[in-house]
Every structure is written in C-alpha cells, then in structure tokens.
Amino acid sequence: MQAKIFIISMRSAVISGAIFITSGAMAAGPYTPLSIPFEAEPVGVGNVYYFAGQSGVPDKQNEGFTANAGFVITEDGVVVFDALGTPSLGAAMVDKVREKTELPISHVVISHYHADHVYGLQAFKDLTDAQVIAQESSSIYLNSPDAGQRLAQRKQALSPWVDDNTRVIAPDVTFEDEMSIESGSYRFSIVHAGPAHSTDDSLMMVQPAGVLFSGDIIQNGRVPFLASSEVDTANWMKAIEQVRKLNPKILIPGHGKASENAMAALNFTYDYLAYVREQMGAAVENWVQFEDAYEQTDWTRYEGLPAFEASNKANAYRVYLEMEKAALGGS
Numbered sequence: 001m002q003a004k005i006f007i008i009s010m011r012s013a014v015i016s017g018a019i020f021i022t023s024g025a026m027a028a029g030p031y032t033p034l035s036i037p038f039e040a041e042p043v044g045v046g047n048v049y050y051f052a053g054q055s056g057v058p059d060k061q062n063e064g065f066t067a068n069a070g071f072v073i074t075e076d077g078v079v080v081f082d083a084l085g086t087p088s089l090g091a092a093m094v095d096k097v098r099e100k101t102e103l104p105i106s107h108v109v110i111s112h113y114h115a116d117h118v119y120g121l122q123a124f125k126d127l128t129d130a131q132v133i134a135q136e137s138s139s140i141y142l143n144s145p146d147a148g149q150r151l152a153q154r155k156q157a158l159s160p161w162v163d164d165n166t167r168v169i170a171p172d173v174t175f176e177d178e179m180s181i182e183s184g185s186y187r188f189s190i191v192h193a194g195p196a197h198s199t200d201d202s203l204m205m206v207q208p209a210g211v212l213f214s215g216d217i218i219q220n221g222r223v224p225f226l227a228s229s230e231v232d233t234a235n236w237m238k239a240i241e242q243v244r245k246l247n248p249k250i251l252i253p254g255h256g257k258a259s260e261n262a263m264a265a266l267n268f269t270y271d272y273l274a275y276v277r278e279q280m281g282a283a284v285e286n287w288v289q290f291e292d293a294y295e296q297t298d299w300t301r302y303e304g305l306p307a308f309e310a311s312n313k314a315n316a317y318r319v320y321l322e323m324e325k326a327a328l329g330g331s
Contacts, residue, residue, distance in 0.1 A: 031088040031123065032160040036063050038089075040071070040096045043250050043258050046186075046209025047073040049100070050252050051084065051093065055222060055306030058085055058116055064158045065089055067116040070213060070252055071097055072206055075184030077106040080130065081204050081213040081252075083120030085154075086161040090120025094127045107181055109190055110134040110171065111215025111254060112198040113141040115150050119162060121169035133179070134171035135192045135200040142170050193217050193243070196236035197254075198228065203243065210249030212262065217243065220256025220265040223307040224272060227314035233273050233322060240270045272302065280320040284327050290320045 040049040050070030054062040069082035071093075078097055083090045097105060105128045111117055113134065124130050141147055147168055154162040181188040187207045194201035197216040204213040216224065217239050226233060244266055251262035259265045283293030294316050302308055 031091045032163075034063055034065075034088055034092055034161075036065060038065065038092050038096070040100065041258070043070075043211060043252065044260075045211065045250060046206065048206060048209055048211045048250075048252075049073075049096075050258055051096075052257060053084075053116075053255060057307060057310045058154070058158060060158065063088070063161055064116065064119070064154070066255065067216075068252060068254055068256070068258075069093060069117070069120070071105075072186060072188070072209070072211075073097075073101050073103065074186045077103045077183055079181060079183060079186075079188055080105055080108045080124070082111050082117045082215070082254075083108055083124055085116035085119050086158055087119060087122040087126075087166055088161045090123030091127065093120060094123055104128070105130045106183065107188075108132050109181075109188070109202070109204050109213075110138070111202050111204075111213070111217075112194070112200045113138045113147075114198060114216070115154055117215070117254070118168070119154070119166060122167055125169050131172045132169060133173045133175070133181075133190065135194070135202045136174040136176055137194070137199040138171060138174065140199055142168065191242075193239040194235070195230060195232040196239045197224065197226075198230045201239065203246075205246055205248065211252065212243070212246060212248035212250070213252045214243060214254060216254035218251060218253040218265055218269050220251075220253040220259055220268060221305065222255045223302055223305050223311050223315070224255075224269055225307070225311050225315070226273075226276070227311065227318045231318060231322075233277055233319055237270060237273050237277075240266055240273075275301075276316055276319045277323065280316055281323040284320065284323045290317055293320065 041052060042049050050068055053066045053068050058064045058066050064085035067085060069084050071078050071080045108124050108130045121132060177192050179190050189205040191203045193203050201215055201217055248262045250258060250260055251265050252258045253265055279297045294313060
C-alpha cells in the first residue's frame with residue numbers, strides 16, 4: 001500500500017473536501033434508550049477499550065448492536081474507531097467514554113460506510129465536536145441510492161432506535177491511501193485496505209499499544225458478509241496479507257471478540273475467503289450451475305457459526321459471479 005500520507009494533531013485545524021449528506025452539531029436526540037447490556041471492555045494495554053457487538057444480523061432483539069467499535073484515551077483526548085449501528089448506540093458510546101475521562105473526543109475514524117458502523121455518528125455530531133475521518137471513496141456510498149434504501153430498511157428493522165430523525169453523517173476529513181493522527185504519546189496510522197469488504201475499508205493501528213482496529217477486513221468467529229456488489233474477495237485476501245505484516249499484539253475485528261492471538265483471527269477470515277473462492281471457482285471451471293455447486297459443497301466447518309444461515313448462500317453466489325466474471329476475462 002504505497003502511501004499518500006498526511007498527519008494531523010489534536011491542535012491542528014483540517015479543512016475537508018468531503019461530500020456531505022449532513023454534518024455539523026445539531027440538537028441532541030432524543031435517543032431511544034438501550035435495553036441490552038452495553039459496556040466498554042478494556043483490551044489490557046494502552047487505555048484501549050472496545051464494545052463487542054452481538055452475533056447475528058441487526059434486528060430488534062439485539063437493537064442493532066452487531067458490530068464492534070472502540071476508543072483510545074490519550075493524554076490529550078479520545079480517538080474513537082467506528083460509531084455502531086444506531087444513534088442510540090452512538091450516544092451510549094459517548095456516555096461510556098465520559099465515564100472513563102473528561103477529555104474531549106477529538107476524532108471518530110470510520111472503517112467503512114456500512115450502516116452497522118456509521119449510524120451512531122449522528123450522536124457524535126450532536127453531542128461532541130469530534131472530526132469524522134473516512135477514506136475518500138466513502139462518497140461512492142453516500143451519493144448512491146443504497147444509502148437511502150438501507151436507511152429505509154433499518155427504520156423498519158430497528159425501530160425505534162432508527163427512525164425518521166435518523167440521518168447519515170458524511171466525513172469531515174477524507175484521505176486517499178494513508179493518514180496519521182498524533183495525540184499525546186500515541187500515533188494512529190489509518191490505512192486504506194479496500195476495495196475488499198467495501199470500497200472504503202480502512203484499518204487503524206494504534207502505537208505504542210500495538211492494537212489494530214481492523215474493521216470488517218477481519219471478522220473473528222463469524223461468517224463474513226460477501227454479498228455486496230462492492231466486495232472484491234481477491235483484493236480482500238491481499239489486504240489480509242498486508243495486515244499480517246503489521247504484526248499487531250491485539251486485534252479488534254469488525255465483528256467478533258478481540259484477540260491476543262491476532263494471527264488466528266486473520267487466518268479465520270482468510271481461510272473462509274479462500275475456501276469459498278476455491279469451491280465456487282471449481283464450479284465455474286467445470287460448468288456446474290450455482291445451486292448444484294452450493295449443495296455439493298461441504299459447509300460443515302462454518303454452518304454452526306453466527307450469520308451462516310443469513311449470509312453464507314448469498315456469499316457463495318456473489319463469489320460464484322465474481323469467479324465467473326474472471327473466467328470470462330472481466331476485470
């Protein structure tokens with residue numbers, strides 16, 4: 001990943017060239033309270049905490065809390081990674097940060113613009129002065145029909161935590177390849193790893209803590225979601241190879257538990273991608289129709305995992321189409 005890097009500190013002013021759906025501080029809430037457990041878990045090093053989302057797809061039972069997010073408290077302020085899937089969850093994140101420190105929340109770094117990671121941004125804009133940072137191709141999603149369609153779907157699936165007052169917040173600051181934030185004795189290296197799970201996938205390495213926030217590039221113990229038209233599984237596997245070189249001490253994935261055995265979490269996602277590509281690639285090569293190929297594939301190693309029933313067949317079909325396109329000479 002060749003770098004086009006810029007560095008911002010807690011004391012520097014940055015002007016954004018981002019495209020906005022809506023931004024700026026507005027009157028807070030009201031936010032429907034959560035009824036599910038919600039706590040910031042320490043990872044054991046460097047004042048780093050994370051919120052561990054529940055297994056499965058967003059629904060009324062889990063109140064949209066299916067992804068992970070986290071924050072780091074430095075000597076100068078707080079840097080947050082991802083904002084979760086409802087304004088209520090974002091507001092709860094702000095409350096949990098304030099339980100730990102009175103220092104300001106300075107930045108919210110977004111791994112990618114999928115609903116389960118960004119709807120909480122509304123609360124950060126309402127309740128803090130934090131700058132929102134994302135990779136520049138986030139504008140593709142923000143300016144697409146998908147943004148409005150997903151919001152309409154979540155108003156149905158996650159009411160009352162997502163409602164007619166919910167709005168999608170665009171970034172204040174965007175970057176192309178890499179950027180860094182310096183805060184106190186910490187350095188946050190943010191790297192574009194997409195297109196993989198999405199076009200704007202970004203990772204954040206926290207030094208000297210040695211903690212990597214991977215976003216959905218890595219999903220620990222959960223079937224990843226591959227069914228989006230944005231997904232590029234070949235590049236996704238290359239991105240995981242790049243992550244290995246960072247050699248994190250602790251990995252906080254986009255979904256699943258944080259792990260001190262970062263390589264195991266990396267390998268889980270990599271091996272799933274490799275297996276689906278191998279099976280669907282062989283089917284395409286042998287002119288086997290998708291339904292037959294799916295039924296003939298042995299999924300036993302994954303079928304007991306969270307999100308298998310919801311995602312696996314759609315994943316396989318998306319990869320089948322990807323391998324079919326490659327076999328026909330498509331890019």
